[in-house]
Amino acid sequence: METATRRILTSEGLDGLLAALKRRGYRTVGPTVRDQAIVYDDIGSIADLPGGWTDEQDGGHYRLVRRGDAALFGYAVGPHSWKKFLHPPTLRLWRAARDGDAVQVVAEAPPEQPFAFIGVRGCELRAIEIQDRVLLAGQHADTPYRERRRGAFIVAVNCAKAGGTCFCTSMNAGPKAAAGFDLALTELADRPGGVFVVEIGSEAGRLMLADLPQRAATEGEIAAAEGVVERTAAAMGRAMRSDDVRELLLRNLDHPRWDAVAERCLTCGNCTMVCPTCFCTSVEESSDLAGGETGRSRRWDSCFTMDFSYIHGGAVRASARSRYRQWMTHKLATWFDQFGSSGCVGCGRCITWCPVGIDITEEVRAIRDSEQR
Amino acid sequence: MGDAAAFAADRADPMVPRVARVRRRRRDGPLVWTLELEADGADPGGFAPGQFNMLTVFGVGEVPISLSGDPAAPDRLVHTVRAVGPVSAALARVEPGGAVGLRGPFGAGWPMAEAAGRDVVLVAGGLGLAPLRPALYRLLAERERYGNVVLLYGTRSPDEILFRREIETWRRRLDIDIEVTVDHAAGDWHGHVGVVTTLIPRAAFDPLHALALVCGPEVMMRFAISALRDAGLAEEAVYLSMERNMKCAVGLCGHCQFGPVLVCRDGPVFRFDRLRGLLRTKEI
Structure with missing residues (x-):
């Protein structure tokens, strides 16, 4: 989209956007403060947004702190990602009813409301694009994901603050929302009354915006918005050289660093839960006492569990070393082979939410710096 | 409904x-x-x-x-x-x-089209004969399309031999070589004793014009591949059926990852050169 098409919404206009989305039947989901974290949940108005809050992040460290202003999107990313909605943590797949000899299997109905996501970051758009490829682009599409993804309205927000564990620039995934949104906002937090420079990314976005109180952006406002993104890009908390990481890891599957990281790794799976691209699931059966009503549910699974790779006789990946290696080499290396891209978007969640602060960028660097060739 | x-x-x-x-x-x-x-x-x-x-x-x-x-x-x-x-x-x-x-x-099955005009060696260990049996039915139904057909089958003991009557029936045919071996046996067993790989050097196939279809426990397949290589078969002529934990079977759940491949989506049958290195790496 050309800069000439940039528009301006005020806070009031943004509130109007939420109301308009609701009116049109969307389930509006966005960032909100809960349990001392910024999480994604249903929101009704801009009053639900984390106004005036920011986050302080480092390895194994996350704190909410007050900003000096009332910015609505002045934080990086929290523990949630949009996969919570598109690829739910638990989901019933089907139920089966037995009536004598007859068994009828009925697939679970899709949600009735389409989603409107408010505040999707550049790295998160990339993560959605990656999950689209994983879950929809193969020979068999994932039906629940397709039903939730279809018709989702995405309001992206360009990052005005880099988190302490962010490295999206290393993964070419941000901080600017590049593609895959309907509207993208840049908040000019230093202007009174809340000023959002809006980029239109789709026809649906254009139509939605047309009904709201808005005006054309000035050259100064457009330049200010670009400045916000540039300053964020220059302030990344972490960095990782990513151009050769696939080859680096695949030729170092027996590097001693895997043992060193296994000494610290608790194999808790937190990194896989907070990762916006980790997609692995397992299934569980349910049954009433008589076996007449049965069903199957799906839940997120993690390659850090022993059960994950179990085949008769034992787990294929019994050691912590092999399970950490599986996760990291999948994310940064074999994902290319399986799905044609990296599985990492540089959001830094795995670093922040690791209880012992294991840092994927540091682990890659350690292997690179000590490689025996 | x-x-x-x-x-x-x-x-x-x-x-x-x-x-x-x-x-x-x-x-x-x-x-x-x-x-x-x-x-x-x-x-x-x-x-x-x-x-x-x-x-x-x-x-x-x-x-x-x-x-x-x-x-x-x-x-x-x-x-x-x-x-x-x-x-x-x-x-x-x-x-x-x-x-x-x-x-x-x-999943992807055995390379039946590639097998046409070639000798076909099936190497099965234990329950590994089950996924090979459809290939065998096909080979025997279209017998004239293939060269020598050889089945080498090993189990732990004689009572674990699958499809025994059928194997005996096939054995009466003059256009298939079948050898069965067991790891351990009591005195009433008069067949081969030893692991299935020991049958490979004596099998009648032309290594330059043969395909091998291998299915069994992973360790057995590793040894079978090395015996087939010793017999002169190229890595590109060896196919194996892999087993991994699977939940979805359609490449969506992540469980069956084997390095760069998803066993359900890209296999379970793989040409060996695609897995070279993976089988040698522990806990991959």
Whole structure:
């Protein structure tokens, strides 16, 4: 989209956007403060947004702190990602009813409301694009994901603050929302009354915006918005050289660093839960006492569990070393082979939410710096 | 069933099973059962030798099981199951007439087209004969299309030999070489004793014009590959069927990753050169 098409919404206009989305039947989901974290949940108005809050992040460290202003999107990313909605943590797949000899299997109905996501970051758009490829682009599409993804309205927000564990620039995934949104906002937090420079990314976005109180952006406002993104890009908390990481890891599957990281790794799976691209699931059966009503549910699974790779006789990946290696080499290396891209978007969640602060960028660097060739 | 549209939607979802009936059930060894299924009201559709289905015992769970029957009779969905886990044990207990859930067939099968005009060596260990049997049916049904056909089969003990009567029948044919060996045997066994790889050097095939189809425990397959290489077979001529934990069978759940490949989506049958290195790396 050309800069000439940039528009301006005020806070009031943004509130109007939420109301308009609701009116049109969307389930509006966005960032909100809960349990001392910024999480994604249903929101009704801009009053639900984390106004005036920011986050302080480092390895194994996350704190909410007050900003000096009332910015609505002045934080990086929290523990949630949009996969919570598109690829739910638990989901019933089907139920089966037995009536004598007859068994009828009925697939679970899709949600009735389409989603409107408010505040999707550049790295998160990339993560959605990656999950689209994983879950929809193969020979068999994932039906629940397709039903939730279809018709989702995405309001992206360009990052005005880099988190302490962010490295999206290393993964070419941000901080600017590049593609895959309907509207993208840049908040000019230093202007009174809340000023959002809006980029239109789709026809649906254009139509939605047309009904709201808005005006054309000035050259100064457009330049200010670009400045916000540039300053964020220059302030990344972490960095990782990513151009050769696939080859680096695949030729170092027996590097001693895997043992060193296994000494610290608790194999808790937190990194896989907070990762916006980790997609692995397992299934569980349910049954009433008589076996007449049965069903199957799906839940997120993690390659850090022993059960994950179990085949008769034992787990294929019994050691912590092999399970950490599986996760990291999948994310940064074999994902290319399986799905044609990296599985990492540089959001830094795995670093922040690791209880012992294991840092994927540091682990890659350690292997690179000590490689025996 | 409900209205046609809803039924079609259910069928389109690869995670939703259709209902099948057990038609016949036969014990094929200690803990091993062969189940013949018939899908309710659905056209059989056919399957390729080496493909697998996901079988559900309602309320218990779902497991991947190779098709072990004749691909020329796709309405009889034959599966051979070893009752070692809760789901496979429950599956083996389903009586004829009982309902099970069925998804599939899934995966890439044996390279039957590439085998045309070549000698074909099938190397099977234990239950690994089950996924190879559809290939064998196909080879024997189109016998004139292939060169020498050799089956080398090893089990731990004589009572674990699968499809025994059928093997004896095939053995009477003059156009297939079959050798069976066991790891351990009592005095009433008069066949080969030793691991299956020991049969490879003596097998009658031209290594420059042969394909090998290998299925069995991973350690057996590793040794078989090395024996086949010693016999002069190129890595590109060796195919093996891999086993990994599977939940979805359609490349969506992540469980069956084997380095760069997803066993359900890219396999379970792989040409060996694609897995070179992976089989040598521990816990990959």
